[in-house]
Amino acid sequence: MSWWRDQRGSAAAEMTLWAPVMVMAMVFVAVVVHRGVDARLRLNDVAHQAARAASIEHTTGRARAAATTIATKALAEAGVSCRDANVEVVGDLQPGSAVTVTVSCTVDLNGADLLGVPASKRLSSIASEVVDTWRSARDGT
Template sequence: MNAVQLRRVVGWWRAQGGAVTAEAVLIAPVLVMLLVFVAVVVHRGVDARLRLDDAAHQAARAASLQRSPVAASTAAQATATLALVHAGLVCRDAAVATTTSASPGSTVLVSVRCTVDFGQALVLGVPGSRTLSATASEVIDTYRSQPATGGT
């Protein structure tokens, strides 16, 4: 770079007179708002996933304490529904599937599927709802899984 070119660059830089600073001051709040919106959407997704995992674990534990596969399925459904309500997770089309056997020491598997609404995330181009699922397993309790025998 020769002296003439260097003078042109320096002259151009001085002629700007703080325009870059003004542009940065105007653009910074927009970028911060965009980052906040993205953080809110990510938080909603992670929070919904954690609450759904917790509901699946609670449902599997409740099912493992029942004495028959039918009672286990009923307990899993009721517990998952109640856990989702208490967690504040609004689900559309919630479904609970339970796979179990009657033998003590085997496992019960509970899958919870839920369509979660992300509401205001449409502004960012994120889909308004997303279907999430969680699965949990639990060992069937040896002492509670058998029907009561004889009288005491």
Template sequence: MTGEPTCARRGPDRGSATAELVLILPALLLMLLFLVLCYRVSDAKLRIADVAHQAARAASIARTPAQAVTDARSTAQTALASAGVTCQDLTVDTDTAGLAPGALVRVTVTCTARLDDLAMLGTPGSATLHASSTSPVDIYGDQLGQAP
């Protein structure tokens, strides 16, 4: 018996798995970063849509158009903060249509979200996300708080 260990695989292919891994690892890393980018953009779109819905509902409950605009903006800011979304630029457009009972209130939220922290992908510095939501004004809203 010789002192050499027996190896089933010897020859010129020794260490080729390590070399292949070193060559493929950067591509796998870029693919992973791209998936993270796709997730972050789609998650932000869903959160902005939810913020628009909350802002429209808050505006539809208001008594005056000025209060509706104020309530929609403050609700959007609060909802964004609680959702963990940071906007470089936030625009909340509120169309109250006179705020008459039975009318529709439409709120459009536009948020510019940062993407430049995934710089290895060469992504743009930000993405502008839009969402709109419509909420009906309660037809019995004028009767709230009044004595019969």
């Protein structure tokens, strides 16, 4: 009966059983973090594209429309699953001034709720673009 009292090798056996579980948990956390970071980077790019599109236009209405169109298209092409996307354009369209675009949306983080992290997160990105100093005026001059 003395062989039951011998504990040699029990730590190695426990490590062998727990190591795959711990590795899987770390991989899952890394995937969730990657999804959040990737969505933020893509949203930053979308905001820059929308700001550039807005800075090219001559009227505020057309600037808002262009920024919204570009942002919607770029979000779809980037593969970001955004719900209720919102695009705000602020700034004067006079040559030399700046246009600022804010793009915000609720990003879906699939599978994150298993870790106790919310399944979606509201992200926002701001980008500014300078209106070309040497562009023609609204009346074509």
